[in-house]
Amino acid sequence: MTGSGSVGTRARWAVSALFLANGLVVGSWAPKLPAMMARLEIGESVAGLLVLALGVGSICLMPVFGALVARRGSAHAVKLAAMLFTPSLIWISLAPTVWAVAIAVFAFGALIGGMDVAMNANAVAVERARRRAIMSSCHGFWSLGGLAGAGAGGVGIQILGELAHAGVVALIVAAILAAAFPHVLRDSPAAGQEHQPLRLPRTPLPYLIGVMALASMIPEGAILDWAAVYLQREMGASLALAGWGFAACAGTMAVMRFLGDGIRRHCGAVRTLRISTVVAMAGLALAGLAPSPWAAIAGFGLAGIGIANMVPIAFSAAGNVPGLAHGVGLSVVTTMGYSGILLAPGTIGFLAERISFSAIYLGLSLLLLIPLALSRLARTADFDAGG
Template structure:
């Protein structure tokens, strides 16, 4: 096996573990809330602590990855990220939870930048699109993590036991996989200034990433509630909303490299925005639960390659290193991801959840219209 092929397999394992960790946290949000006796506001602040940690880390991610390399950073941050998940229920005080969530945000975002930087190098060496497939492993990891979490009680695992099992296995995979990663030449170590607000093309890429992540988060956070509240669906049917979206997104990402090899980035971005907008419009316009599930699946396919395409474009931005470009776009994207749920919730509170989800259509149309300006080809 060639070093590039071995590194590619190792990197897929890293993306998979990151997806499992995020899903494991998501599965245990109710558990954390009950363990610490939190209200909605206190839980939201804990989530914001994770976002704040991510933004803090992204401000230095280019320098850190440039100095130490993706291989070392992914090994260290991957293990620490898994350790943070293992400690979610370890304490009894709210301050301890905030510290754990802050650490989760810091380590998860640094791991994210490191493996995406490695992905751009592997894609360059292989001379063919690979980024979508890597992100497909993140989606697959999310599905696997959620499945393990739902099966844990039947397997006799306590919540703490599940956290220890998932994080322990994740840390072992990260350590083993990092050994096969390639050393990535990066000029980020020569750059002395921390990340600042991106400008020009990078800012537009970041804005598009934010819109894509807001739309993606809206599906994860609100689609099930939309089915029960707006379409009067049974709980078992409503649960399919998450499955239809995430399954379609995973499929779209695994097929995305084949598509990227045949479509220019701007054309793919334009098509992605149009498909996501049409899917959301279908889900909102027709009263049938089946139509809503079909619409959510179209949104998943439409959004599946937005982040991979934007990260690839950011890694090729002139004048900055790949790590700095990815960190800059990720930073703006995280800001959008943090602001998105309150924005949709605010609209839903004063109107309806369906009205709030119109945001997805607006942002998807903006992505389609901005593709030509944002992409060089």
């Protein structure tokens, strides 16, 4: 029993390290976008197309990695995705033209999507092995990585330059993966599942949970990709300060996600989701109405408190839908959810040339009425059997 508990503890920290590494790279992308726009001399519309390429790449590969999880297990899938994901910012920094950057960003998005499906599936496997919810705190480690990447990214790019900054991030991520890989939980498909046909779920539940995740993640994507541009271009903030828009969101998300599993056990998933949604709406409204960069950053931080546990609850609910091949239900919800965080910001780029980012963030606060209305679907996330 002691040995089994030790293995479970190591697997829990290994999957947390994967979330941390992924968040570090994605967070480093946030301040990279305005720097890349300046290097390529492009405006919001073209940048919006690049962000759209990132989203399309992600959506293309998510179902592939969902099938890979079902066939080979999440450990195999997440290791493959992570190794390919590590140097991705370097290729973007080396790309000399808009078209070359578009191809590199497409690949970056594809690997984001593949790794997200695989590492969330591995987190569900660890939850089942330990009989205890860990999803919120795993996403907390992702937020810590996002905080570090976004917070240090603007300063790092200014001091080191775009390419050297990407190289440093890749080295740090490689070191994290080297420590984590030996301890990743080696799950496997259920007996006979390797040869079963992989079909889309016929029950509506995962699709409805996917709609809830979609609406929850669109504001997060808008903060990730456009908060720095909003603060720099509409608020007059420096590049170093602009990076703290997403960093504030990621930082408060990290704190709340580390508290999230306990909050969910105490309040229940449905009530936790409802409270979180209302707080996120208030934060987005504050960011949109803010009179100064620091007030907008405070709004993004408040939004992070609310957004923090919305997505982990949706993913835990999806990972525990009965009767689905392991990884398939989760890939449906992650594909639908991440289409919000990845595809919607591309549309925001076009809107930003016609209306202000301030109006956009106010509109996004109203979008969260959707997960508020669907919050009862989160009851399947209350699976904790471990006490």
